[in-house]
Amino acid sequence: KLEANVGRPEVAYKEAITKKVDNIVGKYVQQSGGRGKYGHCVINVEPGEPGKGFVFVDKIKGGAIPREFIKPIKEGIEIGAQNGILAGYPVTDFTVTLIDGSYHDVDSDEMSFQLAGKQAIKEAFRKAGSVFMEPVMKLEVECSDEHWGNVAGDLMKRRAQIKETGNRGKNKTALVDAPLAEMFGYANALRSLTQGRASFSMEPSFYAQVPNQLAEKIIGARQEVAARSN
Numbered sequence: 001k002l003e004a005n006v007g008r009p010e011v012a013y014k015e016a017i018t019k020k021v022d023n024i025v026g027k028y029v030q031q032s033g034g035r036g037k038y039g040h041c042v043i044n045v046e047p048g049e050p051g052k053g054f055v056f057v058d059k060i061k062g063g064a065i066p067r068e069f070i071k072p073i074k075e076g077i078e079i080g081a082q083n084g085i086l087a088g089y090p091v092t093d094f095t096v097t098l099i100d101g102s103y104h105d106v107d108s109d110e111m112s113f114q115l116a117g118k119q120a121i122k123e124a125f126r127k128a129g130s131v132f133m134e135p136v137m138k139l140e141v142e143c144s145d146e147h148w149g150n151v152a153g154d155l156m157k158r159r160a161q162i163k164e165t166g167n168r169g170k171n172k173t174a175l176v177d178a179p180l181a182e183m184f185g186y187a188n189a190l191r192s193l194t195q196g197r198a199s200f201s202m203e204p205s206f207y208a209q210v211p212n213q214l215a216e217k218i219i220g221a222r223q224e225v226a227a228r229s230n
Helices: 065-080 110-127 147-159 186-194 212-229
Strands: 014-017 023-029 037-047 054-058 094-102 128-143 161-168 169-177 196-208
Touching: 014 037, 014 094, 014 110, 014 196, 037 065, 037 110, 054 065, 065 094, 065 110, 094 110, 128 147, 128 186, 128 212, 147 169, 147 186, 169 196, 186 196
Parallel strands: 054 094
Antiparallel strands: 014 128, 023 037, 037 094, 128 169, 128 196, 161 169
């Protein structure tokens, strides 16, 4: 007698930036009587190598920011990257170079610099042209030659790219890159298309940019979820 929420599985979308932005300022200043808060950093942000995730480069010179505040800036950037500006998905594959900043002898602390780092990365994402990235699966399909036309046609409808074809005995084989979002229920579909005379294996491969029309649908779906939760 368990209650269950049943629905389409979630796709682990990510966000990424498309261009380099320089001299992005993050500054957290608060003064409310007594000791205040002060954190200030300046960063350059650029797209990184696919699959490398977040890379942090420290180029602070001359003690512009004390060493104990460098790590909080990095932590603030990591926190800010957990929710991208398009639809709240994590941002991946970008490099941040810390180039400048300042501090206050009394008011500066780790939390102020963490908040400055978070503020800076959010501003960088707004200026750096964010895009959606989706997981793409490496798919290997084997089926009888007579059913290959139906299988290939179905794969094209799923936005898949057939990279290589071959033969294994009397069967046709194919190596395919296919977006995970289009592959839910594929086992049943393949069985129906081939009268059960086919097999496939699938594993994660890489992330690729989502087409613009689909990106708009993703944003719309996220907005609907947010509206229902409110």
